[in-house]
Amino acid sequence: MISFINVDIELDKKAIFRNLNLNIQSDEFVYIVGKSGSGKTTLLKSLYMAIRPKKGEVQIGGYNSRTIKKRQIPLLRRKLGIVFQDFRLLEDRNIYDNLAFVLTVTGTKEQQIKEKVMKALHSVGLEHAADQMPRNLSGGEQQRVAIARAIVREPLVILADEPTGNLDPDTSLEILEYLKSINQKGITVIIGTHDYELVRHSPSRTLQITGLNLEETCIIPTETGYRISPPAA
Numbered sequence: 001m002i003s004f005i006n007v008d009i010e011l012d013k014k015a016i017f018r019n020l021n022l023n024i025q026s027d028e029f030v031y032i033v034g035k036s037g038s039g040k041t042t043l044l045k046s047l048y049m050a051i052r053p054k055k056g057e058v059q060i061g062g063y064n065s066r067t068i069k070k071r072q073i074p075l076l077r078r079k080l081g082i083v084f085q086d087f088r089l090l091e092d093r094n095i096y097d098n099l100a101f102v103l104t105v106t107g108t109k110e111q112q113i114k115e116k117v118m119k120a121l122h123s124v125g126l127e128h129a130a131d132q133m134p135r136n137l138s139g140g141e142q143q144r145v146a147i148a149r150a151i152v153r154e155p156l157v158i159l160a161d162e163p164t165g166n167l168d169p170d171t172s173l174e175i176l177e178y179l180k181s182i183n184q185k186g187i188t189v190i191i192g193t194h195d196y197e198l199v200r201h202s203p204s205r206t207l208q209i210t211g212l213n214l215e216e217t218c219i220i221p222t223e224t225g226y227r228i229s230p231p232a233a
């Protein structure tokens, strides 16, 4: 469902990925790990076509980076739910309206908006917070709203870029559990993170950025924490 085929990505003439080949199936839960600056954000951006490969192609949701037209990019993004480290909620409107906005712009009818928004809030345990303003919620709650906003359009894929980067360890695990439960409903989830502890806690397919490519990796629990196999480059 998602494929990178012989992909080279450069930013400002600097090679970030070289000859990347990768397939991710529907329903998978995948971590992309790597140290700061290794290219996690770049990889996720190439999936929502904010970055296009210099060579090769990225296929996602029936679109192809080589052939997609500029006007089709919003259509692709409607099939994706994107979650950022800094939540990015609209501060001037309440939680309900933050989610409703996403549906209004695509012309969904009022009654349907209400049902979908409340269902999405329910799935992150925040239906009681619909009337609250974002600033009145904790960081973890704001990220749960961001996850609800990402799923309200019933996407094929959730792309989460360091979704726990601003959160304490316990809240991070809670966010991870919400993302796992969304995945169990059949939505592909791809998480970029440098938090190996998160991966150790809840293991799943893990791809580590090493040099200009990716390799399948295991985070192995040990008595003192975890070990990465093969080791981080």
Ligand SMILES: Nc1ncnc2c1ncn2[C@@H]1O[C@H](COP(=O)(O)OP(=O)(O)OP(=O)(O)O)[C@@H](O)[C@H]1O
Pocket (backbone or CB within 6 Å): 011, 012, 014, 016, 034, 035, 036, 037, 038, 039, 040, 041, 042, 043, 194
């Ligand atoms: N717009 C840009 N122009 C040029 N280089 C860029 C641009 N954006 C990112 N880079 C470089 O690309 C490399 C990969 O950056 P990226 O943000 O994808 O890494 P990351 O793994 O997500 O890092 P972090 O964990 O710190 O967020 C870095 O060396 C970065 O400096």
